[in-house]
Amino acid sequence: MDILISNWSRVRCLPEKYIFPAERRPGNHKVSVSKDIPIIDLERINGPERDQIIQQIIKASQEFGLFQVINHGVSRELMEKTMQMFRQFFESPAEFKARFYSNDLNASCRLYTSTLNYENEEVHYWRDNLTHRCHPLEDHITHWPDDPPYYRKVVAEYSIEVRKFLLMILELICNGMGLESRFFEGELSKNQSLSVNHHIPCPDPSATIGMQAHCDPNLISMLQQGDVCGLQALKDGQWVGVEPLPGAFVVIPGLQLRVISNGKLASATHRVVTDLEKSRTTIGTFLIPSSDVLIQPADCLLGSSAMLYRGYTYEEFFGTFTGNNCEAEMALERFKL
Ligand SMILES: O=C(O)CCC(=O)C(=O)O
Numbered sequence: 001m002d003i004l005i006s007n008w009s010r011v012r013c014l015p016e017k018y019i020f021p022a023e024r025r026p027g028n029h030k031v032s033v034s035k036d037i038p039i040i041d042l043e044r045i046n047g048p049e050r051d052q053i054i055q056q057i058i059k060a061s062q063e064f065g066l067f068q069v070i071n072h073g074v075s076r077e078l079m080e081k082t083m084q085m086f087r088q089f090f091e092s093p094a095e096f097k098a099r100f101y102s103n104d105l106n107a108s109c110r111l112y113t114s115t116l117n118y119e120n121e122e123v124h125y126w127r128d129n130l131t132h133r134c135h136p137l138e139d140h141i142t143h144w145p146d147d148p149p150y151y152r153k154v155v156a157e158y159s160i161e162v163r164k165f166l167l168m169i170l171e172l173i174c175n176g177m178g179l180e181s182r183f184f185e186g187e188l189s190k191n192q193s194l195s196v197n198h199h200i201p202c203p204d205p206s207a208t209i210g211m212q213a214h215c216d217p218n219l220i221s222m223l224q225q226g227d228v229c230g231l232q233a234l235k236d237g238q239w240v241g242v243e244p245l246p247g248a249f250v251v252i253p254g255l256q257l258r259v260i261s262n263g264k265l266a267s268a269t270h271r272v273v274t275d276l277e278k279s280r281t282t283i284g285t286f287l288i289p290s291s292d293v294l295i296q297p298a299d300c301l302l303g304s305s306a307m308l309y310r311g312y313t314y315e316e317f318f319g320t321f322t323g324n325n326c327e328a329e330m331a332l333e334r335f336k337l
């Protein structure tokens, strides 16, 4: 059988290699969506309510480590066009997709299934993923798929817009925490990756998982969820569903933000469960520090509290992360003081 699940025709029975041992199954995969997950409305961000909205972002980052954003300035038309195009990409013929298949972490564009460790893992995750870099555009665009024919045009526009959005969220975080303006611009957010997940309908969502529980290793992540449930966040030891709100972006501070804020901002543990009937496509964007930038708690945020992490280069962190089977939180242990 072809290894990309997007190449399969409808499966009636979960293949054995996807059946997780009992202790790693999602348990109650049908948790209801949580009404407590903060929804930040940016419509009035340039008006008198600015400070109030900034405080909502800080509180959401501290208490949940995940929030949704509406009226963020990226057009619905662009969001829908981009989503439609990625769906089309995953539905395109196997021979076409084979051109991009790669398990190499350093490949400029890689399409793979489950994890990069597919060959050696005991059990596979129910997902295909397309990842490539997006910034600076001119360095990466020639490595992107060129089919559908408007792929590069649409993804270029999308990448530029979502980058602006994430830099705006980071700037609001700076304002709210008392960090100097544009603190995160430059080396700390130099790299940008696009990561599109695709899950076909799954015959047994209780026995497998789309993405295991994890924290994002980067500076900050955002997600366009589409309209199918699947993302869950861990809140007070319980899994809660993150509602696919039309037109919203989900924002997840990454572990590097946790370190720079000396633990003041949280990074939610999250996972993806599969759906019995619907296929699910999500568009993730990550801002990632450059390899040689020093990551450490910001001086001005320390106050009288002790430094929780030692400084390290992002390269050092990333090496530890990949050496720890891509368990970001476990990798961070090494840098705790
Ligand atoms: O696809 C999703 O809903 C979540 C994706 C995610 O957590 C990730 O790519 O890190």
Ligand SMILES: [Fe+2]
Pocket (backbone or CB within 6 Å): 214, 215, 216, 221, 270
């Ligand atoms: Fe994630």
